[in-house]
Amino acid sequence: MTEAWLLLDERDLRVVAGNPNGRMDLNLPRPKSVETIPDPKAELTEKLALASGLSGRRLAKFRQRFPEHRRQLLDRINPAGPICDVPSWNSFNEDLLAGLQQAAG
Template sequence: MTVRVVYLCEGPSDEGIAFHIEQIAAECNVDIVLTIPDFRLLPERIEKTVSGKLKAVKRLGGDYDLVIIHRDADGDGVDARRSEISKAIGEVCPEIDFACLIPVKMTEAWLLLDEAAIRQVAENPKGRIPLSLPRATQVENIADPKERLKDVLALASDLSGRRLKDFQKRFSQNRRRLLEQLDRNGRVSDVPSWRTFRQELEEALMRVSN
């Protein structure tokens, strides 16, 4: 059986997680077809809420067995996000199984753990400036992971002046590259929110494929 999966990410730079979803499914010996809906195909603007995105998916058409919903916890907390997702599923598409992807604070926290990848994306792989990266057990306590990641990438680039400004303008692209290069079996596996997502995804894949 091929499982039809739709992934609802928070923004375009989060699409890099799709690669890891596919790889985790392969490790579970589950064949999937993964879709990231293009809401630009709809004539009207969609609500950016979870329920709004789910309604837009239904308007676009297509049948799915599993929906993966990415929602950063930000300041509301994991439980509130999980309740929001569960409620939206129940109201819009209770017939579809789902898995939650809820980074504590922001996805950027997961990207602060791989020094080699950061230096590579910063286009200075042989750099030696200390980056002072957080431990996996502490990374979810960072107040603003996005700003911390911006600062770390700038430091790793060893650029200054106009060249640094030009580099920083590419933050979204650099963030996406880091997400695609994320070692899902590396230090991020010690981060509770990643472990929870992976376990929940694996369990959902098992349910819908049997």
């Protein structure tokens, strides 16, 4: 599910892809439907490749860096951004807060 969460911020995708001023339409999913994507990892890989604007050998090398790109996107998640409209994100936060409160207890 983590990769699905990373499909929500177009600006971050473009920055991490190394093409912050790109104009190609990424056709990103809406927050409320992002959890219905059958293979979010493949979708994220494709959106990053598209956002990069690369082709050929450069694109092949770019695709090999997917784990690093995913890490960068995770670091950039805005917890108050569009991800707030994703039910699994809200559940994750509720569970995390409950666990922290129990540990502090």
